[in-house]
Amino acid sequence: MRFPKEYKYTQDHEWARVEGKTVTVGITDHAQSSLGDVVFLELPKVGRTLKKGEAFGVVESVKAVSDLYSPVDGKVIEVHSDLVDDPGTINKEPHDGGWLVKIELTSADGAAHLMDAAAYEKLVASL
């Protein structure tokens, strides 16, 4: 199980890579492993405004359906739409090739509320 140090994490098992005002979002290695083979993905449209914790899409494996939650307040500025045709990439490269959306931060709080890798690893270990 990988927990990249430079990423931030949510309790809903999303990761966030923060670069200035842009936050790239995906699901964690733990999330993809729990889901199993990902076969379906539903992503939001560019321009949609999201609140922290708001569902912005759906990921489905053969067995399970899971909502995707925004880690931050912001606006969707880019969507990884190619992934919809090849959602299995999420299993293979959850932390890079499997990124889902890029969100532009709108709140002053930014991403400060998110967990660091050590805290998230501890959370996963407790499950």
Place this chain on the structure above:
Amino acid sequence: MLKRTALFDEHVRLGGRMVDFGGWELPVQYTGIIDEHLACRGAAGLFDVSHMGEFHVEGPSAAAFLDFAVTNHVSKTAVGQAQYNVLCHPSGGIVDDLVIYRRADDRFLVVVNASNTDKDFKHFQGLLNDNRSRFSGLKLENHSAEYTQIAVQGPKAEAILQKLTETRLSDIKTYRFAEGKVCGSITAILARTGYTGEDGFEVYCPWKDGPTVWKALIEAGTPMGLKPCGLGARDTLRTEMKYPLYGHELADETNPLEAGLGWVVKFDKGDFVGRGPLEKIKAAGPARKLVGLEVLDRGIPRQGYRVLTADGREALGVLTSGTQSPSLKKAIGIAYVRADHAAAGTDVSVEIRGTPVKAKIVPTPFVNQKK
């Protein structure tokens, strides 16, 4: 405390992801559902199904008792034959579906769903207690804890199992079985039955011998492409065949005629539990029917989703199972729909997260259709 089969340590060793399945700790997958599913369709899959319940029904009145208890004509089976059956409430609702193996004229093995084992056994006991004089000398016993049941399924299943036994497997026809030995001296029932739509066998052996048989099958089968398969692949394999699963397609409130199991309800035998109500349903035609459907736009149908008319305005029924078919790479589902919309080719829609998505009723099984 979850129950474990004799093969628990083997599953852990093979990297199985263990989950709670009706009180049993069993692997949902090892390498991945799609990988395991395709291995079973292409070569062979190995399944631990020891959680299933096994009853012995024995005595001179055993066949008559089973004819009374279940819907199919048990007394017509030959020794060495297995028969698919439905156990009904007096209302015609389904207690369980099960397979009955005739081991002798007066000796039957009844195999039931794991989660229904206690319910089914009480049901059989109740029938016997209410009809003691009619079925005198009948022995009804729950031996579930004594059997390991392993399914080896797929086009290579016979070749793999043959390496473990001197019983000539090619002599065993579909839904027939033989009693023989595996791995030298282990007594086993070798049945050409299964739940995947592939050719294959279910092997019943003593509980404690499970690991020996399992390991021997892994060893014999791996070079031929066999993979251990978890509950996830078992579910997608049976869904592609539209085989019903209790708790999904079958329930106390559903009857075998609407479930498409009329072929195992034999009205040309004597009285049986549920006969009256089932006769009425047959005469009137079931109000809803179990169908297969394919989603044509983006989305995967799931149990509990509603089936609507093509324009999305009227409710037609409900999904009982659904998945992305690993073999067809299409989103497929099984649903109860109003009988007037049940014909193959009918355009419908499935309500996925509040939106009607285009779908069509299709012929089933989804795969392995006879040419």
